[in-house]
Amino acid sequence: MLNKKNIKNRIKNRGMTSPELILAIMMLSTFTAVFVLVTEFISGFFQPLNDEAREEFIKAEKDLTDVLQDHITINETIDKVIDLFSQPGIDRSYFVNLSCTSLPKEEWDIPSLESNFPKNYQLCIKPAFPENSYQSLQKMESRPGIYILYAKPINGITFNSLPLRRIFCRPKPFCSL
Known part of the structure; x- marks a missing residue:
């Protein structure tokens, strides 16, 4: 038969085990690495590739009109x-x-x-x-x-x-x- 004391002992939260902690840290670092790689890849589309293109871009910005x-x-x-x-x-x-x-x-x-x-x-x-x-x-x-x-x-x-x-x-x- 189950009593209240026995149920509380079974449900008691003892935290993460070492393998769970290591797995969580690995998943977090993998997610962060993928996020950084995708962000760098996408940001490459929003800036000129070389100095000549950058100069043309700056010149075009000066010629902008409303x-x-x-x-x-x-x-x-x-x-x-x-x-x-x-x-x-x-x-x-x-x-x-x-x-x-x-x-x-x-x-x-x-x-x-x-x-x-x-x-x-x-x-x-x-x-x-x-x-x-x-x-x-x-x-x-x-x-x-x-x-x-x-x-x-x-x-x-x-x-x-x-x-x-x-x-x-x-x-x-x-x-x-």
């Missing part, structure tokens, strides 16, 4: 350009002569724009479906034009420059929602 601020400026510029270009008073032949530019205010002669367009982007416009004459639009014989206004990075797509684009319809009175 992508968010660039996109805000570009979107504000695109909004103003779309407001102007979607008006029926602008002739459709005007868009044929427009080329990509980093200075849309000066080269496209738009006085309402600000001069702070990012220098590492170009603003371009391409007709997806150019409109027909104003007279055929009035007679409902044709549809309005669809244009793509986009800002592309001059040096290509990188981690600090991404393209933006917007599609708009013109002339605005003939565009339906």
